[in-house]
Amino acid sequence: MSEIERVFTKHMEDHPKDPEPSESDVFSETEEKSRNRYEHRRCWVFDDILAIDPDQEWAKLTQFAVIQRDRRIGSQQTTELHYYIMSREMSAKSVLESVRSHWGIENSQHWKLDVSFNEDASKIHERTAAKNVATVRRCCFNAHSLSARFPKESMKTRIELAGLNDEYRTELIREHSFF
Template structure:
């Protein structure tokens, strides 16, 4: 399996009591089965020791929780994440097989691991940026944001580690940067970025163009440049519409944005329990789309929040994790994403991720079944 590619960080590994690979395998299995702490890993390993001995050496039994913690403090997070990305490509080759005419939507977004914040001035929580496949519901890769920087430097590094040809990268306003747009185009991918006040000139130009359009066309004709849809249910009424603009000459900084071909605005109206709210969001894109296409792409972007970040907190209690060591917290984050991919890819059970974790802990047969894709990653 791909864990064999990792370098044992211990200086004299040959004289250590426990095999490095055994520690990693137990940790992955423990996270899949509901473990959230280093103590959980030890307890899980001890309860499953007979099963682990069927395929692991375990020369001195199950490692202690201190051993698990120490190993993941020493393990290089960048190397672990690179192996994780290679495993996704190998274990799920369909992630790279995009049907002709279909653009894979890959949302990029950051998430803070709140419990990793240390005490004292200047101590910040670990922030991870992830790339999410909306088509396969899998994490494609992740990168830690340096505490002295922000997502602007981490996102290009993440994008360069993933095969993006033919994909569309969606991102919120903090990642609406010229360098990130250039990275996408150089990777033969398209981008759709939200635009806010951090790009003041661009934001103002779009707002002006939109207002001129509305003033000159109060009754929007039916065309590919405009689309609207309505939804209702559970006491909520929603109305969304989108306008797209192909003439980027209206943007004074258009020449500074690599590959830009279009900009647009999405209006979202919601009425919940009689209370109405309206929101306008501006976007730029390197791909010419219909208004319906842009609206659908902006909605798919939120999957990274709903299907990844929310799941990590609800099913894996990520924010509650109190690991303060940065390397350990980052590596534990990668373990969770490995487990989430394995559980998401399983189609034999239609239960929730949380229930699947319990089932894997109860059933060695089901856990063995889940590990099949994990083992494939070694090929």
């Protein structure tokens, strides 16, 4: 068990009832409902850094947080705990908003890559190879996004055009690639 898990378990034993979110910077919660999906998130923020880092090996560590996600999709229910360490002080509400915002960006990028490169259908399962190909896809996606040529074409069409047009492909590599 990690030190954060230990501190959190002890906190939950000592404080079985959560404080009112409106009265606290150290606890917050949100609920989301859409169609057949329900998600309840609870966040606790802790300032006791010595409890998890007694030797003060992480000089800039200021807080740590735990987020519990209770999710129900149809009749399936899951609970997950996520642990975070932070180098700046944040309220529990801010932590929840930041984490939610991060995953919104991550999910949006994944959707764009899947539509453009059909990522979900990839047959690459070896972990290192999958990471390498994903990196190349992101670089290609960014190069196409930066290119001013074919502005009215979809990303999928731009990718196809790069395969057919030597001049466009060369422009992407020379001017917009990160290689």
